[in-house]
Amino acid sequence: MNITTWLFLYLAGLVEAAIRYRFSLGDGWSAALTLLPLALLAMPRPPQPFVRWLGLLITLGCSIAFARSVSMDFWDTERPDLALLVAGIGLGAWLTVRESGTHSAWQVAEWGVVSLGWLLALWNPFAPWMALAPAAALALLPPSPAAASKTVGLSPAWLLFWIGMAVSKPWWDSDTWSALGVALWALAVTITYLPRIRELRLPFPLASLALVPLLYPWLPVWIWAPLLGLLSGWALQRTARPWHRAAGYALLVGLLLSYGLHSNLQWFGLWVWGRS
Amino acid sequence: MNRPRFHLLAGCLLALLLFTAIMLAVGWPLQVRVAAPRLGMPVIDQPGASMEVRLVTSLPLLLPDLQLSLDGPGGVAPLQLTGSRWDGAAAVLTVLLPALPDGAYALRLQTPTQDLQLPKAVFLRSNWPATLRLVQIADLPPPGREPLMRRFIAEMRVKKPDAVLVTGDINYTGTAANIEFIYSQLLQLDAPVIMTAGNHERTAWHRYLRVFGARDQRTNLGPLAILSLDSAHGRDALTPSTFRWLHREFAHLDGRRPLVQVHHPIFSPGATAAAEAGGTGGYLRGYRRAFIELCRQYDVAIVLSGHWHQDAVYDSSGRFRADRVDFPGTKFVVTTALGADVRPVFSDSAPNNGYRWIEFKGGTLGAYGSDPHNPVPSTALGSP
Numbered sequence: 001m002n003i004t005t006w007l008f009l010y011l012a013g014l015v016e017a018a019i020r021y022r023f024s025l026g027d028g029w030s031a032a033l034t035l036l037p038l039a040l041l042a043m044p045r046p047p048q049p050f051v052r053w054l055g056l057l058i059t060l061g062c063s064i065a066f067a068r069s070v071s072m073d074f075w076d077t078e079r080p081d082l083a084l085l086v087a088g089i090g091l092g093a094w095l096t097v098r099e100s101g102t103h104s105a106w107q108v109a110e111w112g113v114v115s116l117g118w119l120l121a122l123w124n125p126f127a128p129w130m131a132l133a134p135a136a137a138l139a140l141l142p143p144s145p146a147a148a149s150k151t152v153g154l155s156p157a158w159l160l161f162w163i164g165m166a167v168s169k170p171w172w173d174s175d176t177w178s179a180l181g182v183a184l185w186a187l188a189v190t191i192t193y194l195p196r197i198r199e200l201r202l203p204f205p206l207a208s209l210a211l212v213p214l215l216y217p218w219l220p221v222w223i224w225a226p227l228l229g230l231l232s233g234w235a236l237q238r239t240a241r242p243w244h245r246a247a248g249y250a251l252l253v254g255l256l257l258s259y260g261l262h263s264n265l266q267w268f269g270l271w272v273w274g275r276s
Numbered sequence: 277m278n279r280p281r282f283h284l285l286a287g288c289l290l291a292l293l294l295f296t297a298i299m300l301a302v303g304w305p306l307q308v309r310v311a312a313p314r315l316g317m318p319v320i321d322q323p324g325a326s327m328e329v330r331l332v333t334s335l336p337l338l339l340p341d342l343q344l345s346l347d348g349p350g351g352v353a354p355l356q357l358t359g360s361r362w363d364g365a366a367a368v369l370t371v372l373l374p375a376l377p378d379g380a381y382a383l384r385l386q387t388p389t390q391d392l393q394l395p396k397a398v399f400l401r402s403n404w405p406a407t408l409r410l411v412q413i414a415d416l417p418p419p420g421r422e423p424l425m426r427r428f429i430a431e432m433r434v435k436k437p438d439a440v441l442v443t444g445d446i447n448y449t450g451t452a453a454n455i456e457f458i459y460s461q462l463l464q465l466d467a468p469v470i471m472t473a474g475n476h477e478r479t480a481w482h483r484y485l486r487v488f489g490a491r492d493q494r495t496n497l498g499p500l501a502i503l504s505l506d507s508a509h510g511r512d513a514l515t516p517s518t519f520r521w522l523h524r525e526f527a528h529l530d531g532r533r534p535l536v537q538v539h540h541p542i543f544s545p546g547a548t549a550a551a552e553a554g555g556t557g558g559y560l561r562g563y564r565r566a567f568i569e570l571c572r573q574y575d576v577a578i579v580l581s582g583h584w585h586q587d588a589v590y591d592s593s594g595r596f597r598a599d600r601v602d603f604p605g606t607k608f609v610v611t612t613a614l615g616a617d618v619r620p621v622f623s624d625s626a627p628n629n630g631y632r633w634i635e636f637k638g639g640t641l642g643a644y645g646s647d648p649h650n651p652v653p654s655t656a657l658g659s660p
Binding site for chain 2: 021060063064067068071072073074075076077078108109110112113116117120122123124127130131133134135137138141195
């Protein structure tokens with residue numbers, strides 16, 4: 001698991017929960033606790049091996065305790081004990097994956113878990129967070145040799161910005177479609193990591209035209225999400241490493257911008273017929 | 277098997293096993309929650325009709341052994357299961373309504389580990405009166421104004437409407453005590469309660485979902501299809517999913533006349549607002565034009581809103597109407613607060629706490645204001 005997948009799971013889970021349960025910065029200490037793991041991105045020191053195992057245990061325990069508390073009920077975003085568990089999920093996973101690299105063999109499993117997590121969000125809205133533990137566990141396995149991938153000079157920050165734009169699209173006010181869209185997107189990313197498929201050459205400038213529909217909120221999810229997933233997967237493998245920390249924040253900006261564009265916040269004058 | 281493939285397989289298996297273990301730790305023993313029907317989103321139909329029960333389960337695609345029954349004035353009767361399917365997170369069970377006397381019934385669900393009772397979830401009605409009488413309320417009393425709620429309940433027990441529509445801002449303070457008081461009062465009504473959320477529900481959204489359930493919902497009431505929309509998520513708008521849901525419901529009215537309730541008024545108070553109205557006149561923004569067009573296309577009788585704490589009526593062009601009751605097209609109606617503070621948004625409308633009394637003859641809208649000529653005034657609390 002690399003830090004971007006961690007960010008993706010934690011942030012997208014937070015955005016999804018924000019939509020469902022009105023998570024708000026106005027919730028005071030609870031909101032601050034929930035957002036605390038994001039501040040860890042600024043800490044450069046790699047953790048000791050035992051700390052990585054401890055992190056995995058914390059993630060595992062917190063995700064089970066949190067999901068048991070809310071799975072048949074609803075999340076009171078003002079409750080500090082629940083916020084603490086959410087922070088524990090993010091913090092523990094971060095400790096586990098902070099300095100892990102990108103290993104080709106594990107990436108299939110990692111993105112498979114992401115996809116499965118979002119698919120299971122159809123039943124339990126917190127399944128994406130629960131996916132953090134199994135995805136982080138992969139970071140503890142010995143690295144396997146990465147297949148050489150030619151980089152194409154894509155800016156990782158731009159790429160992650162667009163991925164942020166991709167998750168939790170207009171369907172995110174619906175319990176079903178938001179999760180399914182992200183699950184399909186992640187499944188397509190998984191496929192791009194399979195042997196042979198990952199070696200395919202893609203005309204990126206041409207293919208990136210497929211990103212344009214991101215600006216349109218009603219494109220059917222089953223067309224748009226897998227297409228964008230394929231593009232994202234191939235591009236993820238061909239961006240230069242290591243990624244700068246700013247790339248992680250670009251994902252956050254993309255998420256927020258997507259929320260603004262497609263949730264009727266009426267930013268930027270993006271009006272589609274019938275919305276006004 | 278070569279090493280990369282072994283790694284691939286081992287990684288996938290490990291992740292899958294861990295994920296399965298976590299899901300089991302969360303969802304075992306298997307539990308269910310009744311999403312619908314319940315108070316606020318009831319089923320109202322005749323004995324022998326089909327009814328859908330939506331259940332959320334703690335583990336995907338698994339249902340425990342369960343028995344469903346109705347419990348009410350006519351006794352207890354088990355519900356006969358005729359079909360089931362999965363709709364995303366929910367198991368949807370189709371059951372037949374038993375031959376019991378008309379009245380309000382609790383839905384009872386028993387599993388090996390749970391015994392759930394949902395009072396006033398099902399209303400059996402064998403026939404419909406020539407004139408259907410609905411009551412609409414919005415912006416319910418906050419703590420300190422409880423007597424207004426009690427007076428309303430007492431009036432409704434005398435006037436006996438066929439249904440009570442609650443158009444949002446139910447839990448003003450967001451506290452558990454506030455929503456529990458409102459729930460306990462609504463439970464005393466003989467009529468079915470049909471609910472939609474207001475902006476104040478978002479201050480404790482989990483409590484609203486726990487007590488009253490869903491967001492967008494449809495309730496069939498004899499010749500009417502009542503569509504309750506959620507506009508109140510802090511964006512004063514219908515979201516794409518809500519709008520798409522509305523479109524789909526309009527396409528399957530089955531001969532029923534549609535009626536919509538949505539917390540935010542559709543039109544701006546504009547020039548009709550009194551100077552002292554200040555910033556109180558929030559209204560629907562996202563999808564407004566398309567919503568009005570759908571109302572015209574599907575001949576929506578009336579759109580009921582709250583939020584302003586004062587009465588107002590508009591026609592489809594957004595013109596404030598205080599001249600006559602029977603102008604053509606959909607009536608876009610704003611109803612005063614039942615118990616929250618009243619506001620002087622309009623000089624043409626006397627501020628008072630009250631409710632709206634609406635009558636339908638068949639599918640045709642009749643009266644919807646307390647003045648037979650002027651549609652704007654609602655019925656003040658305490659009126660005869």
